[in-house]
Amino acid sequence: MRQDEVPQDEGIAEGLVEVTYAVDDDGHYTQVGSAGWEPKNISNHQAWEEIVKKVEAVRAEVEAGRVSPLAFHMARNQMEAGLLASYMGLFRWQVRRHLKPAVFARLESELLERYAAMLRTTVAALGDINLAPEMKIPGSRGGA
Amino acid sequence: MMEIDFTHRQSAHCENGVTANLVSHYGISMSEPLAFGIGGGLFFGYIPFMRLNGLPLTTFRAITGLIFKRVTRELGIKTVSRRFRSRAESMRVLDEVLGRGIPVGLQTGAWWLPYFPEAYRFHFNMHNLVVYGKRGDDYLISDPVFPEPVVCDGADLARARFTKGTLAPKGRMYYLEHVPENVDCRDPVRKGIKTVCRAMLKSSLPIIGVSGIRFLARRLERWPRKLGDDRALLHLGQLIRMQEEIGTGGAGFRFIYAAFLEEAAGVFGEDYFLELSKRLTAIGDRWREFAVRAARNCKGRASDDDSYPAMAAILMDCAEREEKLYRDLLQTV
Numbered sequence: 001m002r003q004d005e006v007p008q009d010e011g012i013a014e015g016l017v018e019v020t021y022a023v024d025d026d027g028h029y030t031q032v033g034s035a036g037w038e039p040k041n042i043s044n045h046q047a048w049e050e051i052v053k054k055v056e057a058v059r060a061e062v063e064a065g066r067v068s069p070l071a072f073h074m075a076r077n078q079m080e081a082g083l084l085a086s087y088m089g090l091f092r093w094q095v096r097r098h099l100k101p102a103v104f105a106r107l108e109s110e111l112l113e114r115y116a117a118m119l120r121t122t123v124a125a126l127g128d129i130n131l132a133p134e135m136k137i138p139g140s141r142g143g144a
Numbered sequence: 145m146m147e148i149d150f151t152h153r154q155s156a157h158c159e160n161g162v163t164a165n166l167v168s169h170y171g172i173s174m175s176e177p178l179a180f181g182i183g184g185g186l187f188f189g190y191i192p193f194m195r196l197n198g199l200p201l202t203t204f205r206a207i208t209g210l211i212f213k214r215v216t217r218e219l220g221i222k223t224v225s226r227r228f229r230s231r232a233e234s235m236r237v238l239d240e241v242l243g244r245g246i247p248v249g250l251q252t253g254a255w256w257l258p259y260f261p262e263a264y265r266f267h268f269n270m271h272n273l274v275v276y277g278k279r280g281d282d283y284l285i286s287d288p289v290f291p292e293p294v295v296c297d298g299a300d301l302a303r304a305r306f307t308k309g310t311l312a313p314k315g316r317m318y319y320l321e322h323v324p325e326n327v328d329c330r331d332p333v334r335k336g337i338k339t340v341c342r343a344m345l346k347s348s349l350p351i352i353g354v355s356g357i358r359f360l361a362r363r364l365e366r367w368p369r370k371l372g373d374d375r376a377l378l379h380l381g382q383l384i385r386m387q388e389e390i391g392t393g394g395a396g397f398r399f400i401y402a403a404f405l406e407e408a409a410g411v412f413g414e415d416y417f418l419e420l421s422k423r424l425t426a427i428g429d430r431w432r433e434f435a436v437r438a439a440r441n442c443k444g445r446a447s448d449d450d451s452y453p454a455m456a457a458i459l460m461d462c463a464e465r466e467e468k469l470y471r472d473l474l475q476t477v
Contacts, residue, residue, distance in 0.1 A: 001399060001429060012263040017291055019156045021177070021399040023425060029177070029403035031154075033291075039439030043384040044263060046442050047197070050378065078197075078267060086308040138263035 006032040011041030012139035041139065048137040051078060055135055062129055068104030070095075072129045073119040087118045147277035150247050152286040152293045156396055157205070160185065161288025162249050162272040163212045169247055170323040172219065181404030182218055182332045183211030184339030186397055190351050190360040199382040202360065204394040206343075208251065208270035208311070212318065214339070218332035222322040227314040231302050234315035238275065241319060247276045247286075251316040253307025259287070259294045264389075269311045275301075333411055334477040340401075341474040344466065354467045361459035365452050376452070381442045384435050395435065398428030405473075420473055427465050434458045 003022045017033040024030045058075040061067045074084055081095040088095065097103050098115075107115075109123070116123045125131040150169055155161025155176040164179040180186070185205050192200040216223045228234035241248050253269045254260055277284035281298045296304075305315045344353040351359050364383075367376035387394035402424040409417035437450040437458070448454075 001395075001425070001432065012261070014261045014263060016261055016289075018289065019154050019176075020396060021156065021403045027422075029399070029406050029421075037388065039384055039435040040388045042439040042443050043381040044389070046378070046381040047385060048263070050197075083267065083309050138261065 003030065003032055006034050007037040008035045009038040009041060010139075011036045011038070012044040014139050044139075045137060051075075052135055052137060059129060065101055067099050068101045069126060069129045070104055070115065071099050073115075073121055073126060073132070074099075076132070076135060077119050079119075084118065088114060145277075145279050146242060147279070147284060148242070148245055148247050150274065150276035150286055153288070154291050155288040156400055157185075158272045158288050159183075159208060159211045159270075160400070162274055163215050165274060165286060165288065166212075166247060166249060166320055167215065167219070167221070167323075170221075170320055172323065172327050174215075175403075175407065177400050177404035178329070178333075178407055179211060179215055180397075180400050181340075181408065182329070182336040183214045184336045184343070185211045186340045186401045187343055188353055188356050190356045190363070192351075192363070196386075197382065199379055202383055202386045202394075204387060204397050208272070212249065212272075214336070215332070216320065218335055219327050219329075220324045221320055223318055224321050225316065225318040227316050229314075231306050231315070234305060234317070235298065235302055238317060239278065241317075242275065242278060246319050247274050249274050249318045250301075250305060251313035252301075252304035253309075253313070254304075256300055256304035256307055257287075257296065258300050259290070259296060267307070267309050269307050269309060269313055329411055333408055337408070337473055337477045341470040344470045345474070354463045354470070357459055357463035357466070361456040361463065364459065365456040368452055377442055380438045384438050384442070387431065388435055395428045395431035398424055398431060402428065414476070416476060420469060420476075423465070423469055427462055427469065430458060430462050430465070434462070 001020070001022045003024045006020055006022050013036045015035075017035055019031050020034045021029050022032045055072065055075045058067065058072050062069050062072050074081070081099070082092045085092045085095040098107060112123050112126055116126045119126070121132060151165065153161065153165055153168075153176075155164065157176070157180070160176045160180045160183070163183060164174045164176050167174045167179070183206070187203065187206045189203045190200065191203070194201040226237065228237070238248055250273055251269070252271050252273060253267065254271045255265055255267050257271070273288065274286040275283050276286055276293075279295070282295045283298060283301050285294050285296050287294050305313060307313065347353045347355065350356070364380075367379055371379065388396065402421045405417045405421035405424060409415060409421070434455060437446070437455050440446045440450050
């Protein structure tokens with residue numbers, strides 16, 4: 001890659017300029033800043049679309065009363081029950097149990113506060129998924 | 145408040161940057177490509193049975209920690225590396241070492257670092273950075289993928305050090321304890337080159353090195369038939385992300401290694417390395433071409449030139465050229 005070929009396609013990096021190595025006019029390697037590259041933006045966008053798709057599917061499940069709001073926040077945080085359990089110091093089966101609406105409704109406030117902290121949200125939003133801010137795909141102009 | 149006089153230099157890849165910056169702090173001037181080369185960082189592995197987001201893992205570099213380990217070992221630098229059970233203890237020891245005026249490397253999870261752009265906040269536990277000071281509850285951080293030093297709250301940093309999941313760092317910290325007076329780079333450079341050539345040429349596993357690239361090419365060609373179009377596109381997208389994103393960079397690593405070969409020409413006073421460097425640059429460009437075509441597929445703008453067989457052919461060509469290159473490179477050392 002020549003210095004003048006270093007891509008400057010802004011997107012996912014949201015203004016972060018990364019270092020790349022490219023060849024200058026004399027044929028020597030030099031560091032050149034890059035604002036991003038279209039193939040990277042495309043593949044990253046694709047990955048985020050998958051995440052958002054999954055979150056929306058879980059939202060429908062929560063609204064239908066099949067799973068607890070915890071499932072929604074887990075999906076938003078790209079977590080599986082196992083990962084969340086290790087953050088919470090619980091067993092995976094315990095987190096899985098909390099995904100049942102009836103069990104979740106009886107959880108103590110102390111546990112809810114810890115869940116909220118680990119899932120980067122508030123206790124209120126943990127109980128009512130409509131309070132969670134809308135998810136947007138990073139770096140996409142004009143929203144998701 | 146304490147602040148160590150530490151020179152922050154941005155790098156393409158975090159572990160290269162941390163290693164080069166830490167070593168340079170002790171008076172051995174080292175560029176990112178030199179750290180990458182001596183550390184034998186270039187690698188390839190297509191590991192379908194390890195999954196990331198439910199999709200196969202492809203890696204373009206040695207596993208995290210190896211570059212730092214090899215560079216310090218080959219230069220005769222004594223290091224200290226620790227993991228912790230307790231979060232409080234890990235932060236106390238960090239403060240104590242900083243108090244002795246020693247910059248400290250940390251392995252962290254990108255998820256919990258508040259200064260990371262949202263797009264890069266995945267559950268990725270192999271991010272390296274250097275802490276060089278503390279101001280109140282905030283830590284002063286030289287994070288090599290950022291242009292300027294950053295600041296991170298102690299509670300967030302502690303969370304990032306104890307991120308969970310695959311390859312959890314368990315508070316891992318490392319620093320240089322003793323650095324020799326005179327360092328000769330020639331043997332370490334030779335050894336680093338051998339390490340890379342052997343890993344790329346002589347692995348007994350078919351999914352590693354140039355055979356791994358060919359293995360991937362054959363698999364990729366069958367993806368649409370085997371997985372259906374939608375899943376095939378997800379596999380393709382993941383591959384480009386692993387190839388081009390922060391901290392991975394497949395073509396990017398070829399260019400860093402080519403820059404290293406240019407430096408090697410200077411170290412040995414041997415112009416032959418310049419020719420090899422040029423060849424590797426051309427190979428890196430070929431990898432980029434692959435990414436462009438793959439991305440066109442993901443975007444639904446593929447033409448006939450972008451078919452799966454055509455993409456597989458590019459990978460086969462990369463493997464072919466790389467195999468020749470590593471063979472010639474091995475002759476030189």
